[in-house]
Amino acid sequence: MHPAPSIILFTVLSGLGFGLLFWLGLGFPPVTGFSAFAFFTIAYLLAIGGLISSTFHLGNPQRALKAFTQWQTSWLSREAWLSVFALTFMGLYAIGAVFFATRIAPLGWIGSALALATVYATSMIYGQLKTVPRWNHPTTPALFLLLSVSGGALLAGQVTYAIGLLALSGVLQAVVWYLGDQRFAERGTTMETATGLGNIGQVTAFEPPHTGTNYLLKEMVHVVGRKHSRKLRIISLALMVVLPVLLLLLPFSHALAAVAVLSHLAGVLASRWLFFAEAEHVVGLYYGIR
Amino acid sequence: MTQLPTHTEKKLGLVIDLDTCVGCHACVVSCKGWNTENYGAPLSDQDPYGADPTGTFLNRVHSYEVQPDQGVAQLIHFPKSCLHCDDAPCVTVCPTGASYKRVEDGIVLVNESDCIGCGLCAWACPYGAREMDADQGVMKKCTLCVDRIYNENLPEEDRQPACVRTCPSNARHFGDLADSESDVSKLVAERGGIDLMPEQGTKPVNKYLPPRPKDTWDQIDILAPLLDPVAEEPKGFLGWLDKTLEKL
Numbered sequence: 001m002h003p004a005p006s007i008i009l010f011t012v013l014s015g016l017g018f019g020l021l022f023w024l025g026l027g028f029p030p031v032t033g034f035s036a037f038a039f040f041t042i043a044y045l046l047a048i049g050g051l052i053s054s055t056f057h058l059g060n061p062q063r064a065l066k067a068f069t070q071w072q073t074s075w076l077s078r079e080a081w082l083s084v085f086a087l088t089f090m091g092l093y094a095i096g097a098v099f100f101a102t103r104i105a106p107l108g109w110i111g112s113a114l115a116l117a118t119v120y121a122t123s124m125i126y127g128q129l130k131t132v133p134r135w136n137h138p139t140t141p142a143l144f145l146l147l148s149v150s151g152g153a154l155l156a157g158q159v160t161y162a163i164g165l166l167a168l169s170g171v172l173q174a175v176v177w178y179l180g181d182q183r184f185a186e187r188g189t190t191m192e193t194a195t196g197l198g199n200i201g202q203v204t205a206f207e208p209p210h211t212g213t214n215y216l217l218k219e220m221v222h223v224v225g226r227k228h229s230r231k232l233r234i235i236s237l238a239l240m241v242v243l244p245v246l247l248l249l250l251p252f253s254h255a256l257a258a259v260a261v262l263s264h265l266a267g268v269l270a271s272r273w274l275f276f277a278e279a280e281h282v283v284g285l286y287y288g289i290r
Numbered sequence: 291m292t293q294l295p296t297h298t299e300k301k302l303g304l305v306i307d308l309d310t311c312v313g314c315h316a317c318v319v320s321c322k323g324w325n326t327e328n329y330g331a332p333l334s335d336q337d338p339y340g341a342d343p344t345g346t347f348l349n350r351v352h353s354y355e356v357q358p359d360q361g362v363a364q365l366i367h368f369p370k371s372c373l374h375c376d377d378a379p380c381v382t383v384c385p386t387g388a389s390y391k392r393v394e395d396g397i398v399l400v401n402e403s404d405c406i407g408c409g410l411c412a413w414a415c416p417y418g419a420r421e422m423d424a425d426q427g428v429m430k431k432c433t434l435c436v437d438r439i440y441n442e443n444l445p446e447e448d449r450q451p452a453c454v455r456t457c458p459s460n461a462r463h464f465g466d467l468a469d470s471e472s473d474v475s476k477l478v479a480e481r482g483g484i485d486l487m488p489e490q491g492t493k494p495v496n497k498y499l500p501p502r503p504k505d506t507w508d509q510i511d512i513l514a515p516l517l518d519p520v521a522e523e524p525k526g527f528l529g530w531l532d533k534t535l536e537k538l
Contacts, residue, residue, distance in 0.1 A: 001413070059407015059427020066404055067385035070292045076385035076410055130379065130490055131416045188489055189416075191354075195368060196484040196498055197308075201358035206365060209318070209350035212343050215421040219409065282487065283418035286352055286370065 001132065002222040003276035006056035011122060012268050014050025014083075015144060017043050018115040019152025021090050025112030027103060028158050036097040042155065044087070051083060075128055079121035086114035119148045126275075133183040134279045139176045146172055147240075147268055154261055159248050166248075166264070170241035173271060177233060184280055184290065194285040205288030220281035221289050229278055232270055240267025292384045294377065298396035301468035302434055303374050303495035304454065305477055309502045311461035313353055313367030317453035321349040321371070321432075324452035329437045330402045334425035346423045348372070348432045349453055366501055369462070371453070372419035372432035373486065373494030374398050380411035380420060380431075388429070396468075396495060397436055402428045416490045439464075467495050 020043040024031070031039055055061045070077040090111035096102045123144035126135040146169040153162035191205070192198025244260040244267075280290040325348055326333040335345035349371040357363045374391075378398050381389045388404035389411050391397070400411075407427040412420040420431045435451035438444060448455060454462040465474035474497075477483070483497035524532050 063406045070387050073292045073382040074385045197356050200356045204355050206355040207353040209352050216418040282416045
């Protein structure tokens with residue numbers, strides 16, 4: 001799949017933002033007044049910035065509001081609703097905390113649950129697609145949620161939780177890569193099932209339908225950039241998990257924590273880039289490419 | 291509405307005969323010709339006369355080489371367009387309701403004035419049947435020539451999809467696959483029509499007729515068994531020449 005920068009930024013930034021909102025809603029840290037203002041501003045900038053960036057890949061963004069209509073079947077539509085609900089509940093909770101030094105706990109709990117639900121809906125946009133076997137698995141939402149909560153803990157300064165969650169997401173990330181590498185073969189979709197010609201013999205692509213490229217190849221048969229995927233996996237794990245955990249284990253300082261956050265962000269961006277670049281869509285089989 | 295209908299009155303679709311398709315791409319051209327000037331946004335081309343041309347097509351013809359365990363390879367031309375699936379995954383993922391499957395005839399269509407161009411339906415389709423138009427930013431797909439098949443301004447013989455009407459080898463057939471007595475349904479039953487990627491669970495309406503078995507080579511000369519066997523050991527001058535050359 002084509003790793004579009006707008007979608008990578010959207011999923012990573014909004015994931016971090018909603019992750020931070022999750023912790024704030026639960027009262028970790030139990031901030032009020034100016035520090036609450038600072039925390040909520042960061043969370044909202046990340047969450048809304050991500051959502052705005054997601055509209056950059058639309059062909060007709062002026063009609064984006066129509067995406068709220070099909071929540072009964074579409075995860076993209078559900079994500080739109082859940083993000084609005086989450087931001088509304090957390091907004092009311094934030095107003096209490098910032099301006100009235102009162103944390104209305106039930107509002108925060110609902111907001112936290114909605115923040116997680118939003119991340120889940122985002123992940124299901126990808127996890128629902130049977131056409132991309134690497135994504136079509138419960139580990140896809142699991143990793144999105146765990147990374148969101150880990151990054152949120154890091155931003156919320158929850159050092160103990162962050163260390164444990166980051167380590168856990170490192171393990172899950174490794175499992176996701178290991179299982180994902182085998183899933184296309186496991187699902188059994190081949191050039192033979194794609195063309196229905198398998199009972200005659202082995203099928204190879206003789207001539208493509210067009211001499212140049214097309215939308216399908218550009219969007220779904222993105223094979224460039226996989227060459228360094230092994231190295232990128234190591235870099236991603238190092239930046240996303242190993243370095244932040246080491247920095248958190250050192251005596252706390254704001255500078256080190258900031259480096260940990262930036263390192264984690266870079267690592268998650270690399271991981272998300274691989275999430276798209278390594279994903280193989282079954283339509284490639286019609287072209288004899290994965 | 292992106293909820294799929296539980297039942298469609300008809301299942302209009304195509305039956306494509308992989309045995310008779312000669313790979314001429316006439317269906318591709320007639321499809322583009324009709325659909326660029328009728329339903330919805332035109333099918334744009336980018337850099338059409340330049341070094342790197344691309345464009346939107348609703349129908350494309352692949353060619354495959356199939357190598358049986360024994361004998362020579364076969365070349366099979368393979369036209370591919372929307373299969374108007376019963377369980378169309380492209381419809382349910384649509385966030386705006388632009389994609390829908392019609393209850394009356396099962397045709398899957400895009401309402402372009404509702405399409406935001408997110409591309410998720412193209413991701414959900416295993417067959418590559420949907421292409422985003424680079425000029426208009428809306429999703430384009432085969433309409434089964436919905437503006438021809440019911441069009442009373444056209445002569446009756448033209449009220450079928452452009453690809454079917456134009457096919458010079460009769461490799462494309464159009465009809466109601468829900469009606470077991472229709473010509474297309476009989477054709478599918480007779481020739482053992484198949485679904486593409488059945489494991490994806492999309493229940494495509496369009497069917498493909500597999501190539502008929504090819505002749506084998508061993509009976510190519512019916513007089514061969516009646517002829518005297520050719521001497522395997524050369525005699526006379528050639529025999530001497532053969533032995534002499536062997537010794538050198």
